[in-house]
Amino acid sequence: MTLLIKGGTIVTHEETFKADILCKDNKIVEIGAISVLPKNVETIDATGKLIMPGGIDPHTHMQLPFMGTVAKDDFASGTVAALAGGTTTIIDFVIPNPQQSLLDAYHQWRGWAKKAHSNYSFHVAITWWDDTVAEEMKILVKDHGVNSFKHFMAYKNAIMATDDILVASFTKCLELGAIPTVHAENGELVYHLQNKLMAEGMTGPEAHPLSRPSSVEGEAANRAISIANTLGAPIYLVHVSTEEAVDAIRYAKDHGQTVFGEVLAGHLTVDESVYQNPDWATAAAHVMSPPFRPKHHQDALWKGVQGGTLQTTATDHCAFCAEQKAMGKDNFTQIPNGTAGVEERMMVLWEKGVNEGKITMNEFVALTSTNTAKIFNMYPNKGCIRVGADADLVIWNPAATKTISAKTHHSKIEHSIFEGMEIHGVPETTICNGKIAWHDNVLIAESGNGKYIDRPAYAPFYEALRKRKELNQPKAVAR
Numbered sequence: 001m002t003l004l005i006k007g008g009t010i011v012t013h014e015e016t017f018k019a020d021i022l023c024k025d026n027k028i029v030e031i032g033a034i035s036v037l038p039k040n041v042e043t044i045d046a047t048g049k050l051i052m053p054g055g056i057d058p059h060t061h062m063q064l065p066f067m068g069t070v071a072k073d074d075f076a077s078g079t080v081a082a083l084a085g086g087t088t089t090i091i092d093f094v095i096p097n098p099q100q101s102l103l104d105a106y107h108q109w110r111g112w113a114k115k116a117h118s119n120y121s122f123h124v125a126i127t128w129w130d131d132t133v134a135e136e137m138k139i140l141v142k143d144h145g146v147n148s149f150k151h152f153m154a155y156k157n158a159i160m161a162t163d164d165i166l167v168a169s170f171t172k173c174l175e176l177g178a179i180p181t182v183h184a185e186n187g188e189l190v191y192h193l194q195n196k197l198m199a200e201g202m203t204g205p206e207a208h209p210l211s212r213p214s215s216v217e218g219e220a221a222n223r224a225i226s227i228a229n230t231l232g233a234p235i236y237l238v239h240v241s242t243e244e245a246v247d248a249i250r251y252a253k254d255h256g257q258t259v260f261g262e263v264l265a266g267h268l269t270v271d272e273s274v275y276q277n278p279d280w281a282t283a284a285a286h287v288m289s290p291p292f293r294p295k296h297h298q299d300a301l302w303k304g305v306q307g308g309t310l311q312t313t314a315t316d317h318c319a320f321c322a323e324q325k326a327m328g329k330d331n332f333t334q335i336p337n338g339t340a341g342v343e344e345r346m347m348v349l350w351e352k353g354v355n356e357g358k359i360t361m362n363e364f365v366a367l368t369s370t371n372t373a374k375i376f377n378m379y380p381n382k383g384c385i386r387v388g389a390d391a392d393l394v395i396w397n398p399a400a401t402k403t404i405s406a407k408t409h410h411s412k413i414e415h416s417i418f419e420g421m422e423i424h425g426v427p428e429t430t431i432c433n434g435k436i437a438w439h440d441n442v443l444i445a446e447s448g449n450g451k452y453i454d455r456p457a458y459a460p461f462y463e464a465l466r467k468r469k470e471l472n473q474p475k476a477v478a479r
């Protein structure tokens with residue numbers, strides 16, 4: 001399989017230049033003015049188009065069993081949506097039930113993901129603790145290409161990780177060269193506020209943001225960062241949605257800590273007024289955690305993106321349909337938490353970031369692909385356009401326009417949080433593993449074409465971390 005992309009402009013996280021790209025099998029084999037061609041080449045004319053590394057969404061939940069139901073988009077429909085939006089790799093989450101073996105859960109998720117159209121990898125959540133969990137973390141890192149572990153500081157009485165678990169697990173991550181990640185919300189406070197609001201008769205979706213105010217996220221972000229700092233561990237905060245959390249990350253980075261922050265396309269562009277919608281189903285469709293926030297938080301998030309405090313963009317794609325949301329008709333705490341977005345992430349970032357002059361095209365590439373590849377140790381196979389890299393690419397038409405709508409998206413749910421947003425510049429062709437996977441609104445990839453991506457331990461940032469640890473090693477006083 002040989003594919004030539006001719007006449008386009010390559011945009012990487014560092015530079016923009018005109019060149020052809022030749023892909024053979026699943027690799028980029030030549031970049032430049034290519035005139036001597038091997039036989040049987042399929043050619044794509046990319047004149048006037050931009051060619052960028054395929055998007056990587058580091059936060060999705062396909063087919064997630066959660067809050068008494070299962071997310072509607074599975075690894076088949078969810079990855080069709082990903083490819084339609086220029087994303088070629090997702091990092092999803094294995095979430096073991098408390099007391100479930102991590103390895104059993106991991107293999108369960110690997111089985112579900114066999115039908116993926118795009119590439120995929122897995123973070124594994126730590127929802128409980130004992131010696132067997134520590135042992136299985138080691139096996140996952142050494143034998144299964146897992147280098148990141150997730151901790152939910154919220155969802156009390158379900159999957160919440162308390163401080164003792166955070167300390168034990170972060171310590172283990174450090175020993176293994178893995179990166180701990182956190183959903184930073186104080187689960188005790190959320191639980192307390194949920195009960196209080198329900199007792200006061202606040203049962204609708206408008207109570208959801210009231211049960212998770214920004215201070216709840218700020219407290220947990222500061223706590224997780226402090227725990228990591230004390231242990232000398234790196235830390236990655238998923239779906240940062242508040243000014244408080246951005247400030248916490250910035251402060252820690254300014255003080256030499258290895259901290260990373262992720263922001264969702266939704267939190268950057270949707271505000272909390274959605275919960276006031278008089279239509280229950282519309283308000284409930286926006287219930288996700290952390291919730292959408294007042295506008296000044298969005299300003300802080302954009303500044304965090306521009307200033308380098310937040311390095312990655314994700315979606316937390318966890319799609320529940322209206323019928324599923326209705327499980328919480330009389331009790332907002334039972335509305336399954338989650339919204340869709342894996343298809344729209346790059347378009348939204350392009351429209352609200354690049355087109356509004358907040359970020360450059362090169363920064364767009366860094367934020368949608370390269371930084372994630374680096375942090376989670378997939379670079380330079382992923383997130384980059386160079387000879388030897390994987391041929392995961394998106395051909396972007398900066399002149400094309402599109403209006404986002406649930407009527408045309410590829411998620412199975414009937415609602416889009418980005419409904420009606422006009423996009424100027426859209427992904428036209430998605431190439432995954434050297435093959436055209438999506439072109440002009442037509443799916444070409446087949447279910448099962450997606451590959452599992454192994455992510456080795458000790459991402460490059462660990463080098464500095466280990467050196468610091470070595471230099472700061474305490475020494476007993478010889479007496």
Ligand code: URP
Nearest residue numbers: 183288289316318337338
């Ligand atoms: O509301 C959300 N985000 N649902 C998925 C689980 C999580 O917290 O990431």
Ligand code: ZN
Nearest residue numbers: 103107143144
């Ligand atoms: Zn195994």
Ligand code: ZN
Nearest residue numbers: 183239289290
């Ligand atoms: Zn979360």
Ligand code: ZN
Nearest residue numbers: 059060061316
């Ligand atoms: Zn999530």
